[in-house]
Amino acid sequence: MRLSTKGRYAVTAMLDLALNGKNGPVTLAEISENQGISLSYLEQLFAALRTKELVRGVRGPGGGYYLGKSADDISIANIICAVDEWVEFTRCGGRQNCSGGARCLTHTLWDDLSTEIFNFLADISLGDLVRRNLGKKDEEEKLTVVASSDSQAA
Amino acid sequence: MRLSTKGRYAVTAMLDLALNGKNGPVTLAEISENQGISLSYLEQLFAALRTKELVRGVRGPGGGYYLGKSADDISIANIICAVDEWVEFTRCGGRQNCSGGARCLTHTLWDDLSTEIFNFLADISLGDLVRRNLGKKDEEEKLTVVASSDSQAA
DNA sequence: GCATTTCCTACTAAATCACTTGGTAATTAG
DNA sequence: CTAATTACCAAGTGATTTAGTAGGAAATGC
Numbered sequence: 001m002r003l004s005t006k007g008r009y010a011v012t013a014m015l016d017l018a019l020n021g022k023n024g025p026v027t028l029a030e031i032s033e034n035q036g037i038s039l040s041y042l043e044q045l046f047a048a049l050r051t052k053e054l055v056r057g058v059r060g061p062g063g064g065y066y067l068g069k070s071a072d073d074i075s076i077a078n079i080i081c082a083v084d085e086w087v088e089f090t091r092c093g094g095r096q097n098c099s100g101g102a103r104c105l106t107h108t109l110w111d112d113l114s115t116e117i118f119n120f121l122a123d124i125s126l127g128d129l130v131r132r133n134l135g136k137k138d139e140e141e142k143l144t145v146v147a148s149s150d151s152q153a154a
Numbered sequence: 155m156r157l158s159t160k161g162r163y164a165v166t167a168m169l170d171l172a173l174n175g176k177n178g179p180v181t182l183a184e185i186s187e188n189q190g191i192s193l194s195y196l197e198q199l200f201a202a203l204r205t206k207e208l209v210r211g212v213r214g215p216g217g218g219y220y221l222g223k224s225a226d227d228i229s230i231a232n233i234i235c236a237v238d239e240w241v242e243f244t245r246c247g248g249r250q251n252c253s254g255g256a257r258c259l260t261h262t263l264w265d266d267l268s269t270e271i272f273n274f275l276a277d278i279s280l281g282d283l284v285r286r287n288l289g290k291k292d293e294e295e296k297l298t299v300v301a302s303s304d305s306q307a308a
Numbered sequence: 309g310c311a312t313t314t315c316c317t318a319c320t321a322a323a324t325c326a327c328t329t330g331g332t333a334a335t336t337a338g
Numbered sequence: 339c340t341a342a343t344t345a346c347c348a349a350g351t352g353a354t355t356t357a358g359t360a361g362g363a364a365a366t367g368c
Contacts, residue, residue, distance in 0.1 A: 001157055002157060002158065002159070003155060003156060003157040003158075003271070004156065004157075004158060005156070008264060011264060011267070012260050012261070012264055015260040015263050015264070016256060016260050019256065019259065019260065020256065034256040034257050034260075035256075035257050035260065036257060076267065102170060102173065102174065102188040102189075103188050103189050103190060105173065106166050106169040106170050106173065106188075106189060107166070109169050109283045109284070109286075110162060110165060110166055110169070112283070112286065113165070113230065113278065113283060116278075117157070117271075117274070117275070120271070120274050121271070124267065124270075129263045129266070129267060130263070132263075132266065
């Protein structure tokens, strides 16, 4: 598992999209403005998110980005993996002379931990985060959550 | 929270130390050999670990490193924070014009998530990891023994 | 005294980060 | 159709981080 600032930018941008994309697409320019991330960096991140089908782009005036699926079906792990290109940590998955030695033992331990971290993040969806915050901000605004708005009828 | 390869190296090295340091100190040369990490890089990592008192160095022949405290009192979060120098993610902790806007909302969400990840890693100790693996190893050995006796019987 | 080992500083090639620049392709408003 | 808007794409860049070298100095055991 790799959790860098790049992953944080991606999660932040996806949160922005989940919050503001209820009625109509959100432009990268808006996200750039809202979150203080450069437009071109967002483009790079969204290129990765697009290939993993976590977002869907619409060109032309009035265009922008939609979530690729329901916010409940997008986990934090999905987002981070999309932009951080999950690398294999230990190249000794039981093979080679590494098995049995001290290195492989610690590698196994690390792999187990890494899997746990991944599972933890895979269990948290964008929808979860948004709803959790809505609970806190309940009385200020009633921002209805995305899940209903996958009626992106063209 | 920041989980980089640097943090992984540190956790791996600390695991090695926890596993092999039961009777006497472990030299960085040994860890370097076991884990395939360069000696000088280990020195840098252990300099950080030392200032956080997660390890204790003993100079001279027969010297090396001990854990700074019990393996049960060292969390994964402790280790990662020691080498990765936990940076503040969002500079708008309720202050400035950021509060209320879309940026601050997503920042709050991210901060909550970040705290959760930290708590998750703070709940896992070196001792936990080691015991977990020892449990597995015992089972494997038992299975191996059973298997071989089976094959003998057959 | 000598070998060992931690401890310390400076340096470096390679990678990554976050961004800039300069486009092209699709779509809509007029 | 034209012009504006937006996603899409590629090359390059300074700053930082990564992982490692190199060359020591200080403490300690024999």
